[in-house]
Amino acid sequence: MIDIHSHLLHGIDDGARSFAASVKMLELAARDGVTAIIATPHFSPGISEKMQQRIDELRPEAAKFNIELFSGCEYTFSDLDRQEKLITLGEKEVFVLVDFCSSFVSPLTRQFLFDWQVKGHQIILAHPERLFCSRDLPLLKDLADANIFFQLNAGSLRGDYGRGVRRFVKTLIKKGLCHFIASDAHSVQNYAGQLPDFRKYISKRFGSELEKVFFEENPERMLAGKLPISVW
Numbered sequence: 001m002i003d004i005h006s007h008l009l010h011g012i013d014d015g016a017r018s019f020a021a022s023v024k025m026l027e028l029a030a031r032d033g034v035t036a037i038i039a040t041p042h043f044s045p046g047i048s049e050k051m052q053q054r055i056d057e058l059r060p061e062a063a064k065f066n067i068e069l070f071s072g073c074e075y076t077f078s079d080l081d082r083q084e085k086l087i088t089l090g091e092k093e094v095f096v097l098v099d100f101c102s103s104f105v106s107p108l109t110r111q112f113l114f115d116w117q118v119k120g121h122q123i124i125l126a127h128p129e130r131l132f133c134s135r136d137l138p139l140l141k142d143l144a145d146a147n148i149f150f151q152l153n154a155g156s157l158r159g160d161y162g163r164g165v166r167r168f169v170k171t172l173i174k175k176g177l178c179h180f181i182a183s184d185a186h187s188v189q190n191y192a193g194q195l196p197d198f199r200k201y202i203s204k205r206f207g208s209e210l211e212k213v214f215f216e217e218n219p220e221r222m223l224a225g226k227l228p229i230s231v232w
């Protein structure tokens with residue numbers, strides 16, 4: 001299983017607090033069945049060099065758990081505005097993880113996202129279940145129609161962000177507004193069975209084919225620079 005959103009690297013953002021904490025996260029991720037992690041620290045100036053250094057330090061530890069590490073980044077909408085070149089997820093310079101809420105979506109901002117798409121990027125919206133609500137469903141559908149992809153958090157199903165988010169994450173899946181499910185891990189607590197539990201839920205409710213799409217095929221396609229499969 002490939003985890004496409006994780007704050008595994010220490011001392012960069014609000015993720016792991018120490019090298020030892022990063023190693024512990026790797027151990028628990030491996031226990032959850034994770035075989036590759038894209039490190040996605042929150043964007044800040046100069047982050048690329050720092051991230052590369054941390055990944056180089058952590059890679060031998062990750063190898064002990066048979067986990068492959070990739071670099072990435074999590075942008076806010078306003079971060080994107082100031083960039084000439086974006087840090088993408090994995091080695092292909094295609095997919096960008098962005099965190100924005102409904103109040104940021106306007107014709108102007110859609111054009112802005114479209115401009116990045118024209119430049120060859122694909123946008124993945126991080127955890128919409130935490131930032132949007134039921135009345136935003138038509139807006140989310142419009143975004144999906146405009147080839148914006150959705151990454152849901154594994155902890156949302158378990159209720160880590162409250163009951164409203166738990167309900168809404170199920171709605172998004174039913175409506176086909178899901179392409180990836182990831183940990184968004186900030187600490188070991190996010191590798192405590194949430195990913196396997198979400199897999200079981202998808203498999204039971206929607207079948208093992210869909211489970212494979214969300215947790216394996218789409219992340220693999222993304223790392224290969226290919227568009228994810230949309231369901232429904």
Ligand SMILES: [Fe+2]
Pocket residue numbers: 005007074126184
């Ligand atoms: Fe995140």
